[in-house]
Each structure stands twice: as C-alpha cells, then as structure tokens.
Amino acid sequence: VSSGDTHRAVLKPVSFLRQVLAVCVYPELLEDKSLPLDVKIRAQKLLEACDGGSVGSYTASSGLSHVRQSIAEFITKRDGIPSFAENIFICAGSQRIAVKLLASGEGTTRTGVLIPAPCPHTLYPLLDEADVVLVPYQLMEEKGWAVELDKLHQALQANRRNCEPRAIYISNPGNPTGHVQDRKSIEEVIQFAAAERLILLVDEVYQDSVYGKDREFISYKKVLFEMDKEYAETVELVSFHSLSSACVGECGMRAGYMEVVNMDPEVMYYFDNTLCGDISTPVTGQLALDLMVIPPQPGDPSYDTYIQVRKQQKPAVTLFTLATLSHNAKRVQEFLNKLPGVSCQPAMGGIYLFPRLHLPCGIKEQAKVGNVPKIMKPYELCTAFCIVSKKVTLVLLSHRLCILVPSDTLDEVLARLSSFHCRLLGGTVTPRDA
Amino acid sequence: VSSGDTHRAVLKPVSFLRQVLAVCVYPELLEDKSLPLDVKIRAQKLLEACDGGSVGSYTASSGLSHVRQSIAEFITKRDGIPSFAENIFICAGSQRIAVKLLASGEGTTRTGVLIPAPCPHTLYPLLDEADVVLVPYQLMEEKGWAVELDKLHQALQANRRNCEPRAIYISNPGNPTGHVQDRKSIEEVIQFAAAERLILLVDEVYQDSVYGKDREFISYKKVLFEMDKEYAETVELVSFHSLSSACVGECGMRAGYMEVVNMDPEVMYYFDNTLCGDISTPVTGQLALDLMVIPPQPGDPSYDTYIQVRKQQKPAVTLFTLATLSHNAKRVQEFLNKLPGVSCQPAMGGIYLFPRLHLPCGIKEQAKVGNVPKIMKPYELCTAFCIVSKKVTLVLLSHRLCILVPSDTLDEVLARLSSFHCRLLGGTVTPRDA
Numbered sequence: 001v002s003s004g005d006t007h008r009a010v011l012k013p014v015s016f017l018r019q020v021l022a023v024c025v026y027p028e029l030l031e032d033k034s035l036p037l038d039v040k041i042r043a044q045k046l047l048e049a050c051d052g053g054s055v056g057s058y059t060a061s062s063g064l065s066h067v068r069q070s071i072a073e074f075i076t077k078r079d080g081i082p083s084f085a086e087n088i089f090i091c092a093g094s095q096r097i098a099v100k101l102l103a104s105g106e107g108t109t110r111t112g113v114l115i116p117a118p119c120p121h122t123l124y125p126l127l128d129e130a131d132v133v134l135v136p137y138q139l140m141e142e143k144g145w146a147v148e149l150d151k152l153h154q155a156l157q158a159n160r161r162n163c164e165p166r167a168i169y170i171s172n173p174g175n176p177t178g179h180v181q182d183r184k185s186i187e188e189v190i191q192f193a194a195a196e197r198l199i200l201l202v203d204e205v206y207q208d209s210v211y212g213k214d215r216e217f218i219s220y221k222k223v224l225f226e227m228d229k230e231y232a233e234t235v236e237l238v239s240f241h242s243l244s245s246a247c248v249g250e251c252g253m254r255a256g257y258m259e260v261v262n263m264d265p266e267v268m269y270y271f272d273n274t275l276c277g278d279i280s281t282p283v284t285g286q287l288a289l290d291l292m293v294i295p296p297q298p299g300d301p302s303y304d305t306y307i308q309v310r311k312q313q314k315p316a317v318t319l320f321t322l323a324t325l326s327h328n329a330k331r332v333q334e335f336l337n338k339l340p341g342v343s344c345q346p347a348m349g350g351i352y353l354f355p356r357l358h359l360p361c362g363i364k365e366q367a368k369v370g371n372v373p374k375i376m377k378p379y380e381l382c383t384a385f386c387i388v389s390k391k392v393t394l395v396l397l398s399h400r401l402c403i404l405v406p407s408d409t410l411d412e413v414l415a416r417l418s419s420f421h422c423r424l425l426g427g428t429v430t431p432r433d434a
Numbered sequence: 435v436s437s438g439d440t441h442r443a444v445l446k447p448v449s450f451l452r453q454v455l456a457v458c459v460y461p462e463l464l465e466d467k468s469l470p471l472d473v474k475i476r477a478q479k480l481l482e483a484c485d486g487g488s489v490g491s492y493t494a495s496s497g498l499s500h501v502r503q504s505i506a507e508f509i510t511k512r513d514g515i516p517s518f519a520e521n522i523f524i525c526a527g528s529q530r531i532a533v534k535l536l537a538s539g540e541g542t543t544r545t546g547v548l549i550p551a552p553c554p555h556t557l558y559p560l561l562d563e564a565d566v567v568l569v570p571y572q573l574m575e576e577k578g579w580a581v582e583l584d585k586l587h588q589a590l591q592a593n594r595r596n597c598e599p600r601a602i603y604i605s606n607p608g609n610p611t612g613h614v615q616d617r618k619s620i621e622e623v624i625q626f627a628a629a630e631r632l633i634l635l636v637d638e639v640y641q642d643s644v645y646g647k648d649r650e651f652i653s654y655k656k657v658l659f660e661m662d663k664e665y666a667e668t669v670e671l672v673s674f675h676s677l678s679s680a681c682v683g684e685c686g687m688r689a690g691y692m693e694v695v696n697m698d699p700e701v702m703y704y705f706d707n708t709l710c711g712d713i714s715t716p717v718t719g720q721l722a723l724d725l726m727v728i729p730p731q732p733g734d735p736s737y738d739t740y741i742q743v744r745k746q747q748k749p750a751v752t753l754f755t756l757a758t759l760s761h762n763a764k765r766v767q768e769f770l771n772k773l774p775g776v777s778c779q780p781a782m783g784g785i786y787l788f789p790r791l792h793l794p795c796g797i798k799e800q801a802k803v804g805n806v807p808k809i810m811k812p813y814e815l816c817t818a819f820c821i822v823s824k825k826v827t828l829v830l831l832s833h834r835l836c837i838l839v840p841s842d843t844l845d846e847v848l849a850r851l852s853s854f855h856c857r858l859l860g861g862t863v864t865p866r867d868a
Contacts, residue, residue, distance in 0.1 A: 026456035252717035282716040283686035
C-alpha cells in the first residue's frame with residue numbers, strides 16, 4: 001500500500017496505452033478487427049518512429065526524437081511557453097543522472113543539495129550514491145507542509161561551511177506531504193535560487209494529481225518564464241516527470257524524462273554526453289511516455305473510454321480517478337485526526353498523506369531497550385507506517401501513507417490501522433471512526 | 435550495420451516472444467482467437483508472476499523470482515551443473531554494476547581489470563566510468579584471436595605496480611574477434627585467475643551464435659565446475675548474458691542477467707544491495723528473458739514456426755539464422771582477404787569480424803597533418819570501418835564489421851566498401867571480388 005504502485009494496488013491501467021503498446025510489440029495486431037482504429041493509427045506512427053520499425057532496436061541514448069518532440073509539444077501546451085525537443089532527455093532514473101552530474105569536490109568543497117524534510121523516500125539513496133552533501137530544509141507542517149523562505153536561508157547558512165551548495169531539490173506536488181505550491185511560493189523559491197546561484201531540481205511527477213480546492217498545478221518553468229528577464233533567462237532548471245506517476249502509473253515500464261532549461265552550455269554538453277555513455281531507456285517505456293503526454297483526443301474512437309476513466313466523478317472500486325484520490329485523501333486525513341495521538345495535515349495533491357504520531361513516553365523507552373521494533377513490525381505490515389525517532393523532541397514522526405488504493409482496500413487498511421494503534425496504546429482508548 | 439542491432443538490420447523478431455509480450459501488455463488478448471494456445475498459456479503464467487498481475491508494477495530490484503528461476507533452470511540444462519535462482523541477478527547494464535562493485539582504491543591501489551585487446555567497444559566507456567585501471571592483454575591475431583597465457587602474464591607483470599589487479603574480463607564468443615575458446619583454453623584462463631586471485635568477468639552474450647566447424651559453446655561455469663575442487667569451489671565467476679544478443683536480439687527491451695558463483699558472501703551482500711539501490715529492470719524485458727531461456731518446446735503449437743526460424747538451413751533474406759551468420763562470416767572474410775592491404779581471420783562465433791588494414795605510408799602521413807579524418811568519414815559511413823593508429827607499427831587496425839545483416843544488405847555494403855577502399859588507395863588496384 002505504501003509504494004505508490006498503481007497496478008499492484010489492483011487499479012486498472014489505461015487501456016488505450018496498453019492497446020497501442022501491444023500492437024507496437026506485435027505489429028501483426030494491426031490486422032486485428034477488435035482494436036479501435038485510433039489505436040492502430042497511433043501504433044503505426046510510433047513504429048515508424050522506431051529504428052527499423054521495431055521496439056527491438058536500440059534508440060539514441062537521450063531517447064527517440066519523435067517522443068522528445070511529443071513531450072515538448074505537451075509542455076508547450078501545458079504552460080503556454082515554448083518547449084524544445086533538444087532540452088528533453090528521456091531516461092529511467094533521470095534524477096540520479098542529474099544529481100550525478102552536479103556532484104564534485106571533496107571535504108568542504110563537496111556539492112551540497114538542499115532537500116526538503118520530509119522528502120521522497122527514494123531521494124536519500126539516490127543522493128547518497130552520488131556522494132553529495134544533504135542540506136535539509138524543514139517544511140512547515142502547520143501550514144500544510146508549505147515551503148518557507150526562512151527555512152531555506154537557515155538551511156543554507158547552517159551548511160555553507162560544510163559544502164558548496166549548488167542545487168535545491170523541490171517536490172511539487174509534494175511527496176510525501178501532499179502540499180501543492182501556489183505561484184507566489186514558487187516565485188519565492190526561484191528568487192532564492194537566483195540569489196544563491198542554485199540549480200532548481202524540480203520533481204513534478206504528480207502534476208496530474210492535484211485535487212485540492214482552488215489549487216492547480218503550475219509548473220516551475222511556467223512561473224520562471226513569466227518572471228522578469230533577470231530570472232527567466234538565467235535560472236537553471238531541471239524538471240522531472242515520470243511514467244510511474246499517479247494517473248498513468250506504469251511503474252514497471254521504467255521511463256521518465258527531464259526538461260532542462262537555461263543550463264550552462266558546458267553542463268548541457270555533459271547532459272548529452274553522460275546520457276550517451278549510459279544505456280538507453282526501454283523502447284516500450286519511451287512509447288508509453290508518448291501516449292501519456294498525447295492521450296486520445298475528442299472525436300477519437302478511444303476518447304470516450306479514456307475520459308470516462310480519467311474524469312469519473314463517483315469514487316469507483318477498480319478504476320483510479322482523481323475523484324477517488326481526492327475522496328481518499330479527505331477520508332483518511334479525517335480518520336487519522338480522530339485517532340488518539342495522531343495528527344495529519346490535509347493534502348492538495350499527489351498520492352500520499354504524511355501523518356504525525358505522538359506516542360506516549362513508555363513506547364519511546366521500550367524503543368530504547370529494543371522492544372519497539374517487534375511492536376512496530378505488525379504496525380508497518382498493516383499500515384505502511386514506520387516510526388522514526390526525532391532527535392529534538394519526544395514526538396515520533398510517522399512515514400507516508402499512500403492513498404492510491406480502491407475504497408474497499410482502504411476500508412481494510414483503516415480498520416487494521418485503528419485496531420493495531422489502539423492495541424499499541426494499551427487498549428485504553430477506542431477510535432472514534434473505524 | 436555496425437551496432438549488432440538485429441531489428442535495425444531489418445531482421446524479423448521471434449514471433450512467439452512478441453506474441454506473448456503483447457498479451458502480457460494487453461491481457462484482453464487472452465480472448466483473441468488468432469493467437470496460439472501456448473502463447474496464451476505462457477502469457478497467463480508470466481502475468482501471474484508479476485505483482486498485481488501487471489507489467490505495470492515494480493519488481494524486486496534483482497528481478498522477478500519466477501524469471502530468475504527460469505534462468506537458473508536454463509543454465510542447469512545447458513551445463514548439466516546446478517544453477518540457483520539466488521545467484522541470478524536480472525538487470526540492464528549488469529556489466530556496469532559488476533565492475534562498479536569491484537572499483538576501489540586510489541593511485542597505485544586502484545582496482546585493475548585485465549581486458550582483451552581488441553575488446554567490445556562498449557567496454558571502454560563502462561570501465562572508464564567505474565574509474566578502474568585498464569590492463570590490456572593482447573589476443574593472438576595469427577591464431578584467430580585466441581587467448582594466450584603468456585600474454586596474460588605479460589600484461590599482469592607490466593601493470594602490477596600501477597594498480598591492484600582484481601579481475602579479468604573475457605569475451606567468449608569473442609566480440610569483436612569471432613573467436614570461440616575451447617575447453618583447454620578456458621581451463622588455462624581459470625587456472626591463471628585462480629593463481630592470481632582474479633575474479634572472472636565473462637561476457638557470454640553470443641553463446642547462441644557459434645557456427646565454427648567443430649566448435650561449440652562451453653560456458654566458463656561448466657568448465658570451472660568440472661575442474662578440481664581447488665578451482666571449482668573457489669574461483670569467483672560472474673557470467674553475463676543479454677536479451678540484446680544475436681538470436682533474440684531484443685536490444686530495445688533493455689534486459690540481461692548475470693550469474694554469480696563462488697563469490698565472497700560479503701561481496702554477494704553488496705551485489706544484492708547495490709542492485710536494490712538501483713532501479714529495477716523493465717518488466718517486459720524481464721519477461722522476454724524468460725521467453726529467451728525457455729522457448730517453445732516440441733509439441734507446442736508455436737514450436738514448428740519457432741524452430742523453422744532458428745534452424746533454417748538456407749540463408750534467408752529477412753530471417754536471421756545461424757546458417758546466415760555462418761554464411762556471411764565466410765563470405766565477408768574471403769572478400770576482405772582479397773582486398774589489397776586487408777587481412778581478416780576467420781570467425782567461429784558471434785556477429786563480428788575484425789579485419790586488419792595495412793594502409794600505405796602516404797595515408798599515415800596525411801593522418802598526421804589532419805587530412806585523414808575527412809577521408810575516413812565516408813569510409814566509416816559506408817562500411818562501419820574505423821581506423822585507429824597503432825603505436826608500434828605502421829599498420830593501422832580497423833574496427834569491427836558486423837555480419838548480422840540480410841544477404842542483400844551485405845551485397846551493398848561489400849560493393850561500397852570495395853569501391854571506397856580502392857578510391858582511398860588511389861584507384862590503382864581493383865578488387866578481385868565485388
């Protein structure tokens with residue numbers, strides 16, 4: 001339940017995407033009468049974009065030019081700001097590659113990267129491997145995990161002597177916080193990055209999963225390019241998107257892309273070069289990206305089915321929809337806030353909630369003598385909660401809770417969570433909602 | 435023509451493999467009446483092996499356990515020696531990962547890796563990235579590029595002070611040489627590795643492409659495990675195989691595996707761990723590996739088509755067969771040996787020939803004043819030849835020539851090669867076979 005893996009959570013994949021890929025894998029299906037016409041036309045077009053007309057061929061390391069072009073068109077349309085295929089790099093693990101490129105130095109000259117606290121759980125091993133210094137900036141829980149300028153300055157001041165800060169990592173919509181930044185907040189971060197000469201590394205993989213009231217996804221690139229020239233033409237920005245993200249959720253296909261703007265031409269050369277030295281992205285994943293950014297259009301035979309799945313208003317059991325996500329987020333947050341010793345900020349986007357656990361001191365002491373791991377094990381199992389002690393206070397911080405699940409699974413998770421939580425607290429309190 | 439990319443070379447993929455994958459991608463095809471029964475049964479089985487029954491789910495980083503088990507069974511059957519799933523690691527770029535694990539030290543304590551000269555063209559960037567010291571051992575051209583024990587000792591002696599040699603890389607069947615080692619030669623290399631405490635890194639990706647008279651593929655693991663206990667139980671071996679290799683040739687699917695035996699448990703821990711820190715292999719690629727190692731069996735509806743493609747005796751235009759490969763190898767080698775200033779050893783396996791060019795001194799001098807690159811450009815374009823100067827003699831060494839092409843493409847390549855080569859030599863000589 002915690003992995004954010006759509007298909008493992010028994011939610012159905014987008015059938016248009018799977019149909020087109022099946023034809024690309026086995027082109028004899030072009031003769032199949034049961035498949036919609038637009039599926040076949042699209043498959044034919046994608047096959048023509050592959051070397052030798054086959055998904056079995058190598059591609060350029062930075063990706064198929066047809067797909068890079070599709071992505072650039074998608075971004076242009078999304079932002080109303082031109083995007084160019086040569087700035088798009090298709091790759092699995094693009095964040096890993098981007099960070100590796102930045103890493104340099106030794107001792108106090110090592111590259112520092114500002115990262116949010118809390119941050120996506122994949123970020124630590126990634127930065128660790130790249131051998132950069134982590135400079136955490138605290139997000140403001142009481143403001144729904146918003147980014148605060150003061151905390152950015154504090155983090156930078158406290159770490160300037162340990163390393164050479166060269167980049168700031170942002171997760172928006174926030175993983176695991178569910179926070180979605182507004183334009184003003186994004187502008188502040190951009191101004192900060194400009195003043196401190198930091199590269200912006202922006203994880204925008206949940207851009208299609210914003211459901212908060214009066215919130216919309218605004219990309220960092222759009223905000224940047226609508227600011228004054230001094231920012232729009234200078235601030236270096238890398239934005240990440242992924243096939244594994246919520247609405248498509250093709251985690252097993254291993255593909256994503258990054259758009260790189262305003263980058264120093266010398267660094268850009270290394271982007272091209274390091275990618276070229278690396279292995280290319282699986283072709284089916286690349287084609288799936290094309291289908292993600294250019295879905296069926298009104299009038300296409302597949303449009304109605306596609307839009308029905310995406311826009312369905314009533315929470316469904318087996319189909320993932322934005323409405324389901326919004327509904328789950330609200331329901332789980334309310335549930336958690338009624339549990340004794342638990343609090344949780346409302347989410348505006350993404351697929352996680354990030355509750356806080358205030359556990360009694362007794363548990364903390366048990367943890368010290370090594371008893372808690374045993375207690376915690378079933379807790380983790382039943383809820384994907386994981387309790388981490390914080391240095392400063394007695395409050396324990398819990399792990400992210402994924403809400404990308406069908407309603408009936410969610411029922412079971414909440415019931416088990418509630419029952420375990422009460423057992424943990426000694427059975428003295430009963431939950432007010434189970 | 436030089437990339438070894440089957441599908442780009444307009445050769446058809448294995449239809450059984452593509453059919454099963456299409457069903458896995460779009461499981462509604464299980465209802466399709468035109469697909470063979472064994473295709474559907476296999477697809478069903480593979481889908482059950484995926485988390486959530488979908489190719490869209492993440493897998494364990496070391497791969498799907500079902501596929502690891504299939505690979506272990508394939509190896510057991512191939513060698514008559516037990517292989518175990520826990521020693522199989524599925525990954526794209528497995529060589530990169532293995533080498534990275536070995537890399538350590540600085541200055542004269544840096545890890546040294548013995549590599550053949552000539553070696554696969556992908557090996558240099560890979561080892562370079564891992565920051566290890568390259569210790570080249572010369573293969574014996576006049577013996578068809580055989581591995582010679584003397585050369586291994588020489589290479590080690592000459593470099594022992596620069597680095598700490600910890601591994602020896604072998605390509606068998608040889609890329610780009612086409613040499614296939616016999617049991618005696620493999621035993622010698624194993625004894626050498628044992629005496630010098632080197633890990634064997636064996637690229638065996640062309641194991642299904644041996645066509646030399648009286649030559650067969652024998653795996654290093656088979657030879658090792660049939661040797662005395664002092665070797666069989668101690669010599670550390672990593673063997674690599676890939677979906678991109680000749681007979682399946684699914685380069686675009688990005689998957690391969692390594693089998694690791696006799697490895698120090700502490701190192702084995704890092705194998706597991708580094709792989710876990712890394713991204714998992716695309717699921718369709720993993721499933722394709724399963725289909726590569728367990729193809730249709732006699733009696734299966736797809737068996738006849740499959741075996742017809744694999745064993746077809748007459749060289750075909752659009753289907754790749756071992757017979758085509760063997761025929762091409764002989765034809766190109768004879769052709770090259772008739773060109774003035776060119777010689778080429780016969781190949782026994784793999785998909786490359788590695789001809790030698792003896793160019794007149796005039797050309798060499800032009801190279802010094804920078805004229806040759808211009809001349810070489812069309813040479814590369816038309817033949818995938820690339821000329822590299824050698825330090826010791828005036829003889830220039832050419833690049834590998836891929837023979838994995840349909841006959842008509844080969845006709846054109848040879849005609850253009852011949853015509854360009856004669857123009858380069860001043861048009862004074864005409865080829866004896868064009």
